[in-house]
Structure formats: C-alpha cells, structure tokens
Amino acid sequence: MPPPSRHVTAHALAEFCRARALLRSSGVTVREAAARTRLSPFQFIRRFRAIFGDTPHQLRIAARIERARRLLALTDRPVTDVCFDVGFASLGSFSALFARRVGMSPTAYRARVRAATPAHDRVATLYPGCLSLMGGALAILEKQNGGGPLQTVAAAGDPSPAAQEGGCASS
Amino acid sequence: MRIKLTSLMVDDQTKALRFYSDVFGFVSKHDIPVGEYRWITVVSPEGSGDVELALEPNANPAGRAFQEAMFAQGIPVAAFEVEDLGKEVDRLQAAGVVFTKMPTQMGPVSIAICADTCGNLIQLYQPPSRC
Numbered sequence: 001m002p003p004p005s006r007h008v009t010a011h012a013l014a015e016f017c018r019a020r021a022l023l024r025s026s027g028v029t030v031r032e033a034a035a036r037t038r039l040s041p042f043q044f045i046r047r048f049r050a051i052f053g054d055t056p057h058q059l060r061i062a063a064r065i066e067r068a069r070r071l072l073a074l075t076d077r078p079v080t081d082v083c084f085d086v087g088f089a090s091l092g093s094f095s096a097l098f099a100r101r102v103g104m105s106p107t108a109y110r111a112r113v114r115a116a117t118p119a120h121d122r123v124a125t126l127y128p129g130c131l132s133l134m135g136g137a138l139a140i141l142e143k144q145n146g147g148g149p150l151q152t153v154a155a156a157g158d159p160s161p162a163a164q165e166g167g168c169a170s171s
Numbered sequence: 172m173r174i175k176l177t178s179l180m181v182d183d184q185t186k187a188l189r190f191y192s193d194v195f196g197f198v199s200k201h202d203i204p205v206g207e208y209r210w211i212t213v214v215s216p217e218g219s220g221d222v223e224l225a226l227e228p229n230a231n232p233a234g235r236a237f238q239e240a241m242f243a244q245g246i247p248v249a250a251f252e253v254e255d256l257g258k259e260v261d262r263l264q265a266a267g268v269v270f271t272k273m274p275t276q277m278g279p280v281s282i283a284i285c286a287d288t289c290g291n292l293i294q295l296y297q298p299p300s301r302c
Contacts, residue, residue, distance in 0.1 A: 006264040010245045013271050017243040050269045053186050053288030062183075066230075103207065127231035131178065134225070137203035137210030 008051065012037070016051055019044075023056050024063040027087070030056045064088065065101050072110040073122050079106045175222060176212070179249055180229035180238055181289035184209050187226040190288050194266050195251075197224065215251075224249075229290065238290050245271055247284050247294035256281050256297035 008016070019033040033056060034044030049055050054062065064086040071082045080091055083106075088094040098106050113122060181187035188211055191197045197213035200223055208230075212223040229235055241248055253259040256274050260283050264270065271292060272284035279299035287293050 006268070007270050007273055010271065013245060014243055017239065021239075047269070050267055051286045051288070052290070053183065053190065127234075131225065131227070133205045133208055133210045133227070136205040137201065140203055140205070141201075 006050075008047070013051070016048060019048070019056075020052060020059060023060050060087075061097060062101070065098055068094070068098060068106065069102065069109065072106055073113040079110075082106065176225060177222070177249075178225035178227050179287075179289075179291060180234050181226045181287075181291070182229050182235070182238075183289060184211055184226055184228055187211070187287075187289040188213070191224070191226060194263065194268060195287075217254075226289075235290075242286075242290060242292055245284070245292065247292040249291065250282075250294040250296055253295050253297055256283055256295060259283075259295060260285075 015037050019036055022028045022036075023030070023033055030045065031041050034041040037044055037047075039047065045055055048059075052059060067086045068082050071077055071085060072079070075082075077085065079095075083091050083094040086094075088097075095105055098109070102109055104112065179187075188199060188202065191213050192199055196216065198216050199211065200214045201210055201212045203210045208228045211226040213226065214220045214223055229238055238248070260270065260274055263285060268285050268288075270283055270285045272282065274281050274283045280296050282294055282296045284292050284294050
C-alpha cells in the first residue's frame, strides 16, 4: 500500500478546493483554513502545496496581484485604492510584490496596458490564454534564426506593445 | 490534417514547465517568451517526439472557472499512457505527487489520477497488453 499522505479522497479534494477559494477571496487565515480540513496547519500547508503547487500564502498573494492587474487595467481607481482593495495593508509591499511578479510597477503596468490597447480590447489583452501565443512565438523564432521564407509572418508578431501582449485581441 | 499539438491550461507556466519536465519526465521543445507569457511545448521522450503538448497560461477567468470546476469534481482533463502503471505511480508518489485515484482496473485498462500542481487532474492509464 502506498503511504496515505500521497492519496486524497474526493471529499478531501473538494475541501481543499473550498479552502483555496476562501484563501483567495476572504481574509480567512491559514490556520482557520487548515481547521476546516481537520489538519494541523503544518500538514495542511504541505498537502496544499502538493496539490496546488503553491503554499496557501503564495496562492493568496498571486490572487491579490491578479486582481490588482485587472483593476489597474480596467478601472480608473488610484493605485493606492487598488492596493487596499485587493487586501494589502502597505503600498510599499504591494508595489514591490507587484513589480517582482509582473516585471514593472503598478503605474507603469497601467500605462502600458492602456497605451497598447483601446478600452474595449483590454479584457482580451489581459488574458491571452489561447493558442494565439503560437503565432507570436514562431515569428520570434524565425527572426532569431535569421529569417526564412516565413519572415513576412513575423509582421504579426512585431514588437509593438499590442503584439507583445500576444493577446487574442490581435487575432 | 494531422494531430500534432494539443494543449493544457496551467495556472503558472514556470511551475508547469518544471512539473511536466522534472516530475513527469517530458522534454521541453519550445520555450519562447511572448509578451508577459511564454509559448511552451513539451514532448515525451518515450513517444515519437512528433506530438507536442502546449502549456498555456490560464489567466482568463472563464478558463479558470472551467479548470477549477473540473478539478473540484475530480475530473481529469488529459490522459497519458504509461507502460507500467504501478511502477509509474510509485515513482510519482515518491516525487511528492498527490493521487486522487489509486490504480484501478476499468475494464481492460487500469487508470490512476493525480494532481499536476498547476490546477489540473491528469489520468494515467495502462492499456491492455497487446496480443
């Protein structure tokens, strides 16, 4: 028999999914989330990471940054308000975390998304999530290889900000 | 027309490439940055190398809702064939992979289901031995 810790029942899996949803959307603490699964915080965090690939804390931070990205791109709320809206208590730590994950400051991110796409296209630009990334990638590959007959295709992946987003909006 | 490429939505592409190569044992074929995402495909060293699996960013809330609902219901979104299911499951468990279904005989095939740490459940199956 395999060690039981490497197997979760359907019921336990559903509980972990509920815990994840709570951690993302509410102020529930890791200890409280763990209690719902009847595991010690240590066991909960270990199992959570084995299932979802991130610790509860990492997941919560990622969810906050994702919400911030969306608010910055789609609304006019000031950066400070966005910071508090998504659950951070300090603008400094929000900006630092945002920059580390997204690669630029919240203000720079907002400016870039807005410069790159008209308002009605922004949702699609935020979430490429489709096979359209292939076009941009293969165009870049062609360029790196010195160009071949497909060089003209690279126009679809030109380095303008809109194309850089690699979004479905452009396809 | 050929089936050359299929894809999986993953919640984090860096994590996914690590899991699919280091844990599952696939090999990266493409890994090209496109804007803030990457075009990543992997191939199986045990296959012909002709079929690529793209690891796509699942940033879209619609895609994520689908992914999470399937996951919570215990439904796998992809299936990979293995030669010896018991051996594979032992190997993956030792690497820390969590299974939601241990090897089970389903008619002529045996299957097991595990979490890929990127938001998906993956079915592994051992086909009936060929006569």
